[in-house]
Amino acid sequence: MQTLNPVTLAFDGQQLIEASAGTGKTYTITGLYLRYLLGLYEDAQGNQGEPLTVEQILVVTFTEAATSEIKDRVRSRISMAKNMLLGEHSSDELLRDLIAQLDDRQQAFNRLDMAAKSMDESAIYTIHGFCQRMLKQHAFESNMAFNLRFTLDESELHEQAVFDFWRQFVYPLRAEQAQAVLAHYSSPHSLLKELRALINRKQLQLQPHIDDPEAELTQLWHCQSEYLKALPQFKQALREGDFFNAIAASDIKGNAKPKHKSNLAGLAAFSDNDDTQLSLGAAKHSFSLWSAQSLEDPSIYKKNGQPFSHPLVVEFERMAQLSQGLGERLAQVICVLALAYVRRHVQSNKARTGIIAPDDLLSQLYDALHNDSDNQLQQQIRRQYPVAMIDEFQDTDPIQYGIFSTIYRPSDEQFTNLTMIGDPKQAIYGFRGADIFTYIDAKQQLGAQQQYTLAKNFRSATPLVESVNNLFSSHPQSFIFNDAIPYQEVQANGKDKALLYKGEALGAMDFVFYGSGAEVLSKEQGQSALAEAFAKRVHFLLAAAQQGDLLLGETPPCAGDFCILVRDRGEAALMKQALTRQGVASVYLARESVFKQxxxxxxxxxxxxxxxxxxxxxxxxxxxxxxxxxxxxxxxxxxxxxxxxxxxxxxxxxxxxxxxxxxxxxxxxxxxxxxxxxxxxxxxxxxxxxxxxxxxxxxxxxxxxxxxxxxxxxxxxxxxxxxxxxxxxxxxxQLRLESDAQLVQIVTMHASKGLEYPIVFMPFAVNFRSASAAYYHHQGQLYLDLSKQQENLARAERERLAEDLRLLYVALTRPIYHCALGLYNLGKHKRSQLLQSALGYLLFPGAEGTENVRELLQARLAPYPDMSLTDADHYQSGENLVQENAAVERQVRAQRAVIERNWRATSFSALSFKHSDYHGTSHSGGDDEDHRLQQSLVLKQASPLAQLTAYDFPKGPGPGSALHDILEQISFRGVLAGEAQAMEELEQVITHTLHKYALDESWHALLCSWMVAIMRCPILESGLYLGQLQSDDCLVEMEFHLALNELDAQHFNATMISLFGYDFGLDFERVKGVLKGFIDLIFCYQGRYYVLDYKSNYLGESADDYNDEALTHAMNAHSYHVQGAIYMVALHRLLAARLPDYDPAKHLGGMVYTFLRAMPEGHGVYYRPFSVAEIDTLDGLFAKGAHYA
Missing domain, CATH: 1.10.486.10 (PCRA; domain 4)
Incomplete structure (x- = not known):
């Protein structure tokens, strides 16, 4: 590539400038900006260009911070040029060369002065800001709606669309179909997690390609149906035939893989149980393990062994064919269906509600430009902005490049110019959608005469620049795609300052090695050791600086000169803790959310x-x-x-x-x-x-x-x-800086891009994460292989390594004087993985193994005097720094004292647990959330979903608690009125609750209608129903603690008999302390206060089973009258404390027990008022206990 001269660069339509780290990219942009302002360029016909205004020079970058920086730098450069025109001397060579070309300096000064005053109107935007401005200005040409509401966060829209899909797609399925879906996506949340990265990547193509997912799904359900029909007969044949004996006696080797013999036990268990899916633990095969294709493999047999044959082999093949689609293929079909549905519904919801998101701005302008048959929109934008510069071009994607390549398509009609400037070696935002292959494509569309590079590094000292050159240039494929983006060495600007320890220069690039080199260490072992080693190194060097032994040139470095680069917050936390143990204060800088702390x-x-x-x-x-x-x-x-x-x-x-x-x-x-x-x-x-x-x-x-x-x-x-x-x-x-003091900085590599630090440490330089999803590029197209074929996973892993190499390059070009990198023989299960890391790949090109990494590294670094190797324990902690904050270790001593136990906290459940047995068997179907036995939660397969009622809802403590959770969180009035927000919240609460209690998602629709019906059921004789209550009139789940004074079972039972005419037979030891509990709901109606409790008891399958007699029986059988009495005392004491003019005769209502299953039919409500005398009796009993008469 040609070395760029920004003074003579020809603006011949399009140019690409590769600006390696530290080579003055922003300096170049501002220099070109001044050429446009001063008219120091020629148009396509070779004529002198017209001076442009700040409103005509478009500069596009990717962040608000970058736009602010470029504006400030342009202002500063304009000011410097004006001063030079007035005779002030400057060392800025580019400005001197530009001013030397001016014919009329006064006119140039006036133009620059006007530009300086107009900078607030300059066209320096983020790419999203530019697109938004164009869509507004050209609303008719782009079909842009007016009065749209801008949002940065689409997550709620995505969530809502996924939940809608789940309701429409999963709920109507038969039980066996829903079970198959839930095996892959356990809830809408798990499906959302899968789709979140795909929704806005419109250019992404999924593999394998599914032409008609709905038809394929129908076929899969047919296969499932045939499979389930065939399964009982197949199992019977296994149980009654001789297949197991035949396999055991065959010539198949016992250790053959796949494990035909060792998996027989799992197959036998499957034949005897009710499972519908054959699961063989870690085995990748199921029925296909005993198919003809598997059994034909000669390697599985003993020497001279006979091939195995059996009549059931054909059946195994048939079962494999019928069931295989319900595995990965079903998950793929659901993903394709859901993705299309979610994209469609998110867009329709945006259109309906007038919402637009950042990605919509790009896609709408892209579509408008490409649907512009007469090129009117292109021409209008070109006239408005005849020239443009795209900063950080390596971070662009196909949509973004498509916008600017269309606008600035070469044309003879008018002068236009597009300058793309960036560094492909610093393309590190693939996880955000940036696409290095778009950069490569743009580069390949330009001729060699349109490609330039910046050749001089102005950031780092010469030894460090040469070390980076040596590391990357010695590998023929240092960035994997070197044919398209080759590494080009840069020259150092000649900084001669070095980091000196006791007068001797430390190596510019130091490799800090931990371990013997031969031994493979786990990530946990290596990270822990290197965090400690680097913390000690920082401590030692800071102590040396305080003593004057460590100098940057002639000045001791301070803590703020040290930067530790990490990949993520986990590494940052590890490093921060290690520094704290050494008494070194540090600050973590990251572009992450405070909600992740x-x-x-x-x-x-x-x-x-x-x-x-x-x-x-x-x-x-x-x-x-x-x-x-x-x-x-x-x-x-x-x-x-x-x-x-x-x-x-x-x-x-x-x-x-x-x-x-x-x-x-x-x-x-x-x-x-x-x-x-x-x-x-x-x-x-x-x-x-x-x-x-x-x-x-x-x-x-x-x-x-x-x-x-x-x-x-x-x-x-x-x-x-x-x-x-x-x-x-x-x-x-975004996480805030916790201190502006001069502290050691811990920064993520991504956040460090564009910054510089005198001294940089990378303790975990060999860490990496293998590609878990098969994203890959082929012939310029981005794919995601949902089936994770090995070939495509290998492609994805190659692209992962390429991006890791670019991230390593970014990290290595941050230091000015010195950097140190941690290294060890990283691996798993005694197998080295070091060569899969970016640093290992660069250091050992062509190596097939890492038998002794330390020796290999010594040989690798030997030719380069500025690259050194030290052991991790080379630096021990120096003397204590001026201030040391050592962590305080606190240990809890064992308790040996004898603790007095006659005071305790108890509850209704504890009092009623030792219920006497003489009442006999309780009323049929008395299961409620208080019972200890968990009933089955499995949906009856024979029951069509449309016929399910509240009586079918599962029994037991889990389902009962689930109903409580839902009723605690919803808006009664909003649900009854069908308000959109209240119904949306109801559906979200139900979904979350079903997941929390491991209940089948198919209950969702029933629960929605059930809750609405509960809101309509009268709960008082006056006709009041829950849906009439305002939230201000309700107190949900109030906790209470009632003081108890020597309460015993005899006195308590006697009082209960006098109140309710029923002997509850409670049997508990004398208790003193507090009686604690929670009241489901306290509500106020017409000046009176009531307690309400929700019960999920199953008393029968019709409303007649919940008549007054049945409810009274349940209230007695489960001691709910006792529970209600306790609640009434708690309410009484609360009102006495809160209401200044409290009068129980005027303010106290009664207790309402709602048996939820019958409420949709207007039944299941038990109400009992309490008189003043009854409340006084109960209050006295709890206050005075056995002493109450």
Whole structure:
């Protein structure tokens, strides 16, 4: 390629400039920008070009930060040129050459002055910003709708479309079909996870190609039907025939692979059980293991052995053919169907709601340009922007390149020019859709005279530049695709400063080796050792700098001069912990979301517990976490001290009030200072600045969202969504810098692109992740092979290695003076994988093995004096730095004290657990969520889905808890009214709950209609139904703790008999302490307050089985009257504490028990009011216990 001279570059339509790292790409862009401003160029006919304005020079890049930087650099360059025109001296050679060409300096000054004043109007945009502007300006030509709402986050639209597909596709399936689908996609969430990376990649082609997925699915279901018909007879033939004996006695080797003999036990078990799918553990074969093709392989037989034959071999082949489509092929068909459905419905939903996303801007402008038969749109954009420069061109994709190659298609009608500038060696954003093959294609469409390179590195010292050259140029395929993007050595600019230790220069590129070299080490072993080694190295060098032994030129480096490059947050955390152990303060810089930080999970649990319903086990877990830091002794003491427990509950109640009144941030600030969290975290040796920054950042986001969203429940839902999504809230959620002090920096390699650091360490330089999905390119087209054929997986792995090599190049071109790379013989199961890493691939070209890596590395580095090899333990920790924050090790001592146990917390379940047996067998079908026996959750295969009712819903504690969870989270009024948002939330809650309790997704439709019907069922004699209740009139899952004073079973049973006329026969030891529990719902209606409890008991299969007599029997048989009495006392005490003029005769209602299965038919509601005398009796019993008379 030609070396670029930006002063003489010919603007002959299109040019490609390859700008290696540190060679002055932005400097070149601003220089070309000034040529356009000053008219220092020739048009296609060789005529002097017209000076252009800042509004006519289009510069496109990929991020807002990059646009801001280019604008600032252009402003600065214009200002410098103006000063030079006024006679000021400058060392800027390019500006001097440009000014020397000017005929009229005053006119040039005026033009630059006008440009400087107009920079706010300059056409320097992100690519999405440019497309949005063009679509708005040319709305008619592009068929762009008006008043569209822009969104950065399409995840909710994707989620909704996947859920819609699931309802329309999965719910109507027969049970055996649904089972086959669930074997691949266990829920809509698992399907969404598969589709998320595919939805917006419109250029992607799926393999294997399926012409008619619906027809193929029909065929698969037919095969399944035939398979299920044939299976019983096949199993019978196995059980009754001699196949097992015949195989065992055959000449097949016992250790032959695939394992025909050792898998016989699994086959025998399959023939005896009710399973419909043959599973042989890790074996890749099923029925095909005993097919003719498998048994014809001569390698499986003993020497001179006879081939095996049996009549059942034909049946094995038939069963294999019928069942094989229900494996990978079914998953592929579903994926294709779902992807098409989701794309279609996302687009229709966007059109219907007036939403547009970033990728839509690109595709709409692309379509408008390519559907522009008379080229009107192209011409209008060209007239507006006759010249354009695309920065970071290596990160483009086919759509983006298609836009600009169409606009700036060579034309004789007017002068236009497109300059593409980038570095293919730094194309590292394939995971975001950037496509290095688009760059290669663009390059191949240009002639050699249109391709240029920048040949001089202005960033790094000469030894470092030469080391990078040596590393990459000594491998003939250093970037895999070297035919298209060859490595071209760059010259150093001659920086002569070096990193000196006691007057001697350290090697520019140091390879830090751990291990013997012959021994293969796991990733965990190597990472742990190298993290410690590099932390000690940093500590040693910082101590040497403090003592004046380490110098950069003549100045000791500070902590901020050191940068540690890592691949991800896991490596960053490992390195940060190692540095902390050495007393070295560090800061982690990453372009990732604060919601991905560990503290976000703790904060979500805190808010969920404060919001309720309270969960005592979760609460104790919270107290042991970073916000309270209780040790085991404190938690034990809390369990046995009612007063202290009440104080803790009061603390949470205060936080809840503060949250509801003043917002999340105010509540979190109160918690921060009440619990003295900065001091506590410091005592634990934790990273206080990082934790405080994340704590306040999350608080600010939640405070802002609380103002947008209606209620704390929706805020919690939003918080949970952010924790589970791949991306969160754009720039507002990007991790903040925790300190502006001069600290050692830990930066991801991706985030370091475009930056520079004096000293760079890469402890985990040999780490890599093999390609898990078969994305690959072929003849310019991107494919995804869903079947993961070995050939295509190998292609994907090759492309993974190529991108890792580019990422390594980015990392190696960040340092200015010195870098060090960690290295060890990485592998698994004693097999080296070092050559699969980018660094191993570069260091050992042509190597077939790594028997002794250390010796190979010594030989590899020997010709290069600036590349050195040191052992990992070469640097030991130096003397203590000025300030050292050693981590505090805390151990919990074993508890040897005898703990007094006559005070305890108990519950209704505990009191009723020792129910006397003399009542005999309970009423038929008394199963509820309180029962210990879990019933079957399998959908009856004979029942068509349309005929299912609430009576068919599974029984047992899991399904009962699932119904409770749903009713706790939905809007009663919204569901009854059919409001869109409420119904969407209902469906999402049901989906999540079914997944949580491992219930079949086919219950979704029933649960939706059931919940609506429950909202219509009267619950009071006045005709009130749940759907009439406002959220402000309801308190969901209130936890209570009632003080108990020496309560015994005799007095308790006597009181219950006097109230309900029934001997519940409760048998419990005398108890003193607190009676705790949760009330499903407290609601207020016409000034009176009621408790309501949901019951999922199965009393029969018709409404007649839920008549008054049956409900009374169930209330007695399960001691629900006792439970309700306890709830009424809790409500009574709550109202006495909260209502200033509380009068139980006026304010207290009664207890409502709803037996949910019968509510769709208007039955299943049990109501009992309580008189003042009855409440006083119960209150006195709990307050005075055995002393109450």
């Amino acid at each position: 560990p503290l976000a999970q703790h904060l979500y649990r805190l808010l969920a517990i404060i919001h309720g319903p309270y969960d005592e086990r979760a609460l104790r877990g919270l107290l042991a976490g970073p916000f309270y830091n209780f040790n085991s002794a404190q938690l034990l003491a809390l369990s046995d001290d009612a007063e202290q427990w009440q104080q803790q509950l009061q603390h949470f109640a205060e936080l809840k009030r503060r949250w509801y009144r003043d917002g999340a941030l105010a509540m979190l600030e109160q918690l921060l200072w009440q619990n003295q969290l900065p001091q506590v975290w410091a005592e634990q040796g934790w990273d206080v600045e990082r934790l405080l920054t994340d704590f306040r950042h999350l608080g600010e986001i939640l405070q802002h969202k609380q103002l947008e969203l209606d209620g704390t429940a929706r805020l919690l839902k939003y918080f949970h969504q952010q924790l589970t999504r791949d991306s969160s809230e754009g720039d507002s959620a």
